[in-house]
Amino acid sequence: MPSSDYDSACLPDLLPLYYRRLFPFYQYYRWLTYGGVQKNYFQNREFCFTLKDDIYVRYQSFSTLNELEKEMQKMNPYKIDIGAVYSHRPNQHNTVKSGSFQALEKELVFDIDMTDYDDVRSCCSAADICTKCWTLMTIAIRILDRALREDFGFQHLLWVYSGRRGVHCWVCDEAARKLSAAARSAVAEYLSLIKGGEDTVKKVVLTDPIHPFIRESLAVVEHFFPQYALQDQDILARKESVDKVLALVPDDVKKELQQDFQNEKKSDVRWKLIKDQARKKQSTAKKGQHFDKEIMLQYCYPRLDVNVSKGVSHLLKSPFSVHPKTGRVSVPIDLRELDSFDPFAVPTISLICEELDRPKTGEEEEKVEDATEKEDERDASEKRRIRGHNCEDIFADHLITKEPVWQSM
């Protein structure tokens, strides 16, 4: 896999090159100025740089594109975070009267991190991800993207790979940027179905009537569940994982199912047994019995870090920042090609820097006989495609041309 070419010890050597020749400053600046409609929108924005040895430099701000570029090329941050738009220039926050320096606006953001799914994935844990569990991110994006657009009426959504084990969403609509902290947390809670910590076994409880938002989300989960949960994760195969699933159904049903499972080993048939039980219960019980749906949601529904979304001044890793551990660039994700998005194909900083140095290859040169080199070439062009397409076009498509205020310019 391409990440093996990255060695974090090289980061200090690669970053200057990255910021000098690759970072898309212009698009980045255009995004954060939002057409220049509001005065000082870019100038009052906080940036936070993380330097070598985890030194955080908060309250950075820049008055022009040029200044941003110069400063980044001077500091060569390991990581860049974006904060709020403040009432004053963040780099002068010490000089304004205390209390009057206030965070005014920020994109509404969401952070989904694979570590929060550790209780429901068996393929990896903690910071590790694989193509199997990546499906969880695909599901999360599908569900949230739909709800943010259709339920909340937002249109300018930027989805970004975090560079390691998750995704971020930046909702850039003007209305979203102006939301109060209370409104942000209400949106985040509306979107949260998984409740409870280490001490909660059953994390999803549905009650009648089932809200249209949950129905829509269930439709997404149902689409992925058979392949992802029943096959890839095989949640109904091993004893422990079966027990975990059965802990989510009522006791009487559990006993019956345990018996049935003794004669039936196939995951999909076992799942059908669970669904049949749920249907049976539903026709008899008067109160809602939705344990089949609850299981699906508990295993697949997105887990949001509500605290990140709540605060106006909360920092979030910037798009195009490099992840210092993996070396991968935080690239925007094109939703039209979401199902084929592969985090392991996202270029690392070493790879794209290396590409820069390589002499330009013409079309015909792709026919080099050497098999390994051919492999390399394919890889490289693949990466260029991802970089070229995602980074620049997406910024252009989603944030610039479609924002109505910019169309009128």
Added chain:
Amino acid sequence: MLFSGRRKKFGTSIQTELYVQPLQFYGQPPLENISLSEFETFAVDRLKLLKTVENLGVSYVKQSEQYSKKLDSELKTLNFPYRSEVDDRKLPGGPSESEKRRKDHISHFILRLAYCQTEDLRRWFIQQEVDLFRYRFNGLLSKQKLEFLHKNNLQYDAISLKEKKELKEKLVSSTYAISGITVEDQDFYKVPFQDALDLVRTRKVYLKEGYAYIPHQDIVTIVLNDFRTRLSKALALTARSLPAVHSDERLQPLLNHLSHAYLGQDYSIQKNVGKISLEQIDSLSGKSFPLCMRQLHQALRENHHLRHGGRMQYGLFLKGIGLSLEQALQFWRSEFIRGKVDGDKFDKAYAYSIRHMFGKEGKRTDYTPYSCMKVILSNPPSQGDYHGCPFRHSDPELLKQKLQVFKVSPSGIVQIMELVKGMHYQLACQKYFELTHNVEDTPFSLSHPNQYFSESQKLLGGGGGGKELKREVDASQRSQENSSSRGFSAAQEAADSEHEAEMTKDLNAFFEDV
């Protein structure tokens, strides 16, 4: 009662106008002068009322029968307006309805002064006032509700029958207690979702393209939202006029005491610093920590790590029982470095936040240990978290198992689980205290994990800190026994000693910019 003549000329008519309605938005500050002693009684009574609102909100389902009964009786004893249909009839000897409304009005504005000072105070005050308002608005007759909306210029757009028919199924499944049949007779209002956050948050409303479709029966939500927004703006403005209040040496102590009263005892003042050694913590955690802290301690020992929510809740508790900053640093460091964090990383990434808790970094506020209310209501634990209140946030099954492990008798477990089921989490915790300390009927009512600890230490003969710790605990116990009135009585003293004479306070002066 003393009215000053200064504003009388236009005061009276506005006053009577103000008290025509049983409920108001508190848009107008009182225009009269009142005596300092009335000032004080009003303030203390309203504070009692708001504390009742807070307590009831935790113990009962809001708007349930018991909640209403208890709140009604409190409104009645404290002479606040409590039944909307009563017009200006007067019980023999008691205040008239309009006198009650006047008290409601003035006392609200006095507490604004006391509670505008910090973010925390504002949040608490707004929350209780909003709950109180909700209760009173719901108690209005529907005619009065319409009058209220009308008077306050609150007009909302109802959707057309056609749109209603189109969305029928969605509306039914988003709204409790509405069936397909009633949809067509109901008015639905279409408002930006930002105006109905409480319904959005709980998914009790249909959302489409940024608009919430609110059934008439839930209109209280929009009204409340409006109320909340106005109140929070008004408090921010009042906070700006605060220097005037600060310079008033008669008012200042009184307001300060009022604002301190809301938490009951706050355990931020460290009395027992250094009385506890780090070696004692393990054994203390088994004997005298409430379940929430015991759980955090255990998780920390097992994982050598706690996430932010857990570090705050546990760290502040430890500070409250007497760990010094140095001890706290040593304690957390020694545990964290046994896990994935090395010493260097600890000093860089975590030491700061511990110093922060002790007010040694950042804004230098000295953070207060969390009360049960705060643990139970705010920031619920999510994946990977161990903070929160086990009575509230653990699955009943797991809680049961845990209680078994901690050797609570089966009958005790049944009693505790009953209380949990009724959502009486603090009472459940108190029951646990009784069972594990072999006492019946504890003389205190539990509201704080640190209180749990000091009560336990007191019973166990101050095993942790010897005599002195015990004495301190006694002292805090005494103040606790005055129930929540520590602040009130202090306020009383402040007022009594300095102002026996009828001094007058021109309230309006503080709201002039508002």
